[in-house]
Amino acid sequence: MAHESVYTPNSGIEKWLDERLPIIRLGVDFMAMPTPRNLNYWWTFGGILFFFLMVQIITGIILAMHYIPHESMAFDSVEHIVRDVNWGDMLQNMHSNGASFFFIAVYIHILRGMYYGSYKAPREMLWILGVIIYVLMMASGFLGYVLPWGQMSLWGATVITNLFSAIPFVGGAITELLWGGYAVGQPTLNRFFSLHYLMPLILFAFVGLHIWALHVVGSNNPDGIEIKLKEDSLPFHSYFSMKDAFAMVLFAMIYVYFVFFMPDYMGHPDNYVRANPMVTPPHIVPEWYFLPFYAILRAIPDKLFGVIFMFAAIAIVAFLPWLDTSRVRSMRYRPTAKLFFWGFVATGLLLGYLGAKPAEGGYVIASRILTAYWFLYFIVALPLLGWTQKTKTLPGSITEAVLGKDAMKNNK
Amino acid sequence: MTVKFFKLASGFVAFTAGLGMLSSVVMAAGDGGGQHFAKQSWSFGGVFGRYDQKQLRRGFEVYKGVCTGCHSMNLLSYRNLTQPGGPEYGEDYIKAMLKSDEVEVNLPHNDEGEIVNEDGDLFTRPAALSDRIKKPYANDKAAMAANGGALPPDFSVIGKARAMHANHEGIPGLFTWVFALVKDVVTQYQEGGPDYIYTLMTNYHETVPENAPKDFSLPEGKHYNAAFPGHAISMAPPLSDGIVDYTDGTKATLDQHAKDISAFLMWAAEPHLNARKRRGFMVLIYLAILSLLLYGVKRKIWEDVKH
Numbered sequence A: 001m002a003h004e005s006v007y008t009p010n011s012g013i014e015k016w017l018d019e020r021l022p023i024i025r026l027g028v029d030f031m032a033m034p035t036p037r038n039l040n041y042w043w044t045f046g047g048i049l050f051f052f053l054m055v056q057i058i059t060g061i062i063l064a065m066h067y068i069p070h071e072s073m074a075f076d077s078v079e080h081i082v083r084d085v086n087w088g089d090m091l092q093n094m095h096s097n098g099a100s101f102f103f104i105a106v107y108i109h110i111l112r113g114m115y116y117g118s119y120k121a122p123r124e125m126l127w128i129l130g131v132i133i134y135v136l137m138m139a140s141g142f143l144g145y146v147l148p149w150g151q152m153s154l155w156g157a158t159v160i161t162n163l164f165s166a167i168p169f170v171g172g173a174i175t176e177l178l179w180g181g182y183a184v185g186q187p188t189l190n191r192f193f194s195l196h197y198l199m200p201l202i203l204f205a206f207v208g209l210h211i212w213a214l215h216v217v218g219s220n221n222p223d224g225i226e227i228k229l230k231e232d233s234l235p236f237h238s239y240f241s242m243k244d245a246f247a248m249v250l251f252a253m254i255y256v257y258f259v260f261f262m263p264d265y266m267g268h269p270d271n272y273v274r275a276n277p278m279v280t281p282p283h284i285v286p287e288w289y290f291l292p293f294y295a296i297l298r299a300i301p302d303k304l305f306g307v308i309f310m311f312a313a314i315a316i317v318a319f320l321p322w323l324d325t326s327r328v329r330s331m332r333y334r335p336t337a338k339l340f341f342w343g344f345v346a347t348g349l350l351l352g353y354l355g356a357k358p359a360e361g362g363y364v365i366a367s368r369i370l371t372a373y374w375f376l377y378f379i380v381a382l383p384l385l386g387w388t389q390k391t392k393t394l395p396g397s398i399t400e401a402v403l404g405k406d407a408m409k410n411n412k
Numbered sequence B: 001m002t003v004k005f006f007k008l009a010s011g012f013v014a015f016t017a018g019l020g021m022l023s024s025v026v027m028a029a030g031d032g033g034g035q036h037f038a039k040q041s042w043s044f045g046g047v048f049g050r051y052d053q054k055q056l057r058r059g060f061e062v063y064k065g066v067c068t069g070c071h072s073m074n075l076l077s078y079r080n081l082t083q084p085g086g087p088e089y090g091e092d093y094i095k096a097m098l099k100s101d102e103v104e105v106n107l108p109h110n111d112e113g114e115i116v117n118e119d120g121d122l123f124t125r126p127a128a129l130s131d132r133i134k135k136p137y138a139n140d141k142a143a144m145a146a147n148g149g150a151l152p153p154d155f156s157v158i159g160k161a162r163a164m165h166a167n168h169e170g171i172p173g174l175f176t177w178v179f180a181l182v183k184d185v186v187t188q189y190q191e192g193g194p195d196y197i198y199t200l201m202t203n204y205h206e207t208v209p210e211n212a213p214k215d216f217s218l219p220e221g222k223h224y225n226a227a228f229p230g231h232a233i234s235m236a237p238p239l240s241d242g243i244v245d246y247t248d249g250t251k252a253t254l255d256q257h258a259k260d261i262s263a264f265l266m267w268a269a270e271p272h273l274n275a276r277k278r279r280g281f282m283v284l285i286y287l288a289i290l291s292l293l294l295y296g297v298k299r300k301i302w303e304d305v306k307h
């Protein structure tokens, strides 16, 4: 931990334990992390993400008790869960909608980091761990969507696994390894189930590292300046734990609305049609959270380069700490960069729309323009802006940012 | 130099964003094709929506009287018809029905490990409540052979496997799409399946109508249906006025039949809808109260801290 320990063991047992395994100290210090007092509600999404990670793991473990990873039984076993297992329909809806809400939360979380420059030194490791987590989340989401073995499961899996065949020399071998054969079939389903169970556990480990890294460097904040004064920070518990809990319940209410009242809104009706290798659906679309990258893939005329650009679009995010050359973190003080940032958000949303449309005519042209923006934002706009921009004056401290200059003087 | 860069940069942002928008708008305008069908009002729509038990019974009568000749319902058992939140028939009623219809099932009643007697015939026994609803054809091949090569889809989840908008048409232009997405959340629209089935049932044309797509020609043995993707459907119009007599005395019109069977198929796909919505409402109330309490706690804690 980056701050001094605040724990003093009181009872004999606590002292005894503290000398052997200071686990209570760990927990107490963890909860006492000095946290900038000016955090806004965008900082509650890390906790919200943890909530969804737990929801996915718990509901997933129970679903796996009833699910059968077999070509001819998978679809029916999911229906069995929904129809016959006690609380089964609720668990299944929680898990499928939980995935979507996990992604809504993670997109907010990532954009928060991009807006307030949270990736900048000394938080590079925290950021890179975040990108790894995001990639693992995408893998889990993709693998999970295959399991109910509906039409979109099968054909989505076919399209995505086929991407790997574009890799020169080894592509064919990789694809066959993923499939366990020469097409998506029983071996694929079986190994995807195994990997889908494994992935969140790895994810969990990385989240542990992520939070560890957070506790080493501390939270950034909306003004993007480090903690200087004693009044700048407050202990995490109970100031921020209660704020997080409140935000979590609000977000959970939206989630619950979907789980209980529109559980199929985010899904595709074709996935209620049993997988059939003989019938290709007219439009194969991945889950909504992949759509921007799907649009980038299809914007590039060459298959191999399409795949490269798609993966690069994600990988480039990991290099943000070095691509953004600005010494000021928060966009609050970077008016020009702020414009580009919102342009980037709009680009992501529009690419999502284009990913759901057929890849033809004007849609492809629009996708290309937006793909260009995506990359130029990272490799041209952010490096150049850092050198050329005129930033607003930063407040002297977090407390000053909160109270204003005059109040600071009066206080003294 | 800096100022120049700003101008260039903002120009670039405006340009790309504008172009992206523009192309989407242009494409949206070209999207007008395809007929629009009215949404129906369903008793099970909305937060307080519940199935109308009488309607489900009428729907079952339509299924039993007409559709069961071709469409299976493999995931449902007879006992489901007696469960709460469904047609809620009495067990005795269903047992009597099975008896009078002389429904027989094979032993064991799965497709693979069938047991045969010395003559190589299947053992059969009268159907019980725990048996799956008997399918009309022994297998898909037989079903296709009897239907001119087209497979009548299983009805277990068809209420969710089709949707009026998403149905094979892709999604509309950007602004209509965003508008529809938001509107569906606010109005809690989840009835695309029954809306589609109702529309399918009520949009047959005896001859190819004038507003059919250009150069449309109806293949032999197919029927023109305005709601079906591609419009040429292998299923002859299954419903007509008075095709089944309702036991509850409701007037037997095509429209009534179509609504009732659609509601019934929604129930078949989503048998726990009533319980789900009831539960959801309670969870929401609980969380609403919890959020108020937490807000109070949070405010109290932060009382003396400006932030």
Ligand code: HEM
Residues within 6 Å of the ligand: A042, A043, A044, A045, A046, A047, A049, A050, A053, A106, A109, A110, A113, A116, A118, A119, A123, A126, A127, A129, A130, A131, A133, A134, A207, A210, A211, A214, A218, A219, A220, A221
């Ligand atoms: C399972 C997914 C994730 C979980 C459970 C998680 C959890 C957390 C938590 C609890 C915090 C502290 C509270 C907060 O600042 O919101 C945090 C901070 C942070 N996370 Fe994540 N995170 C996840 C994914 C990601 C991803 C995908 C990224 C970036 C690509 C990311 C980047 C960051 C950064 C930069 C911070 C520090 C923010 C700051 O101090 O301003 N996280 N995360």
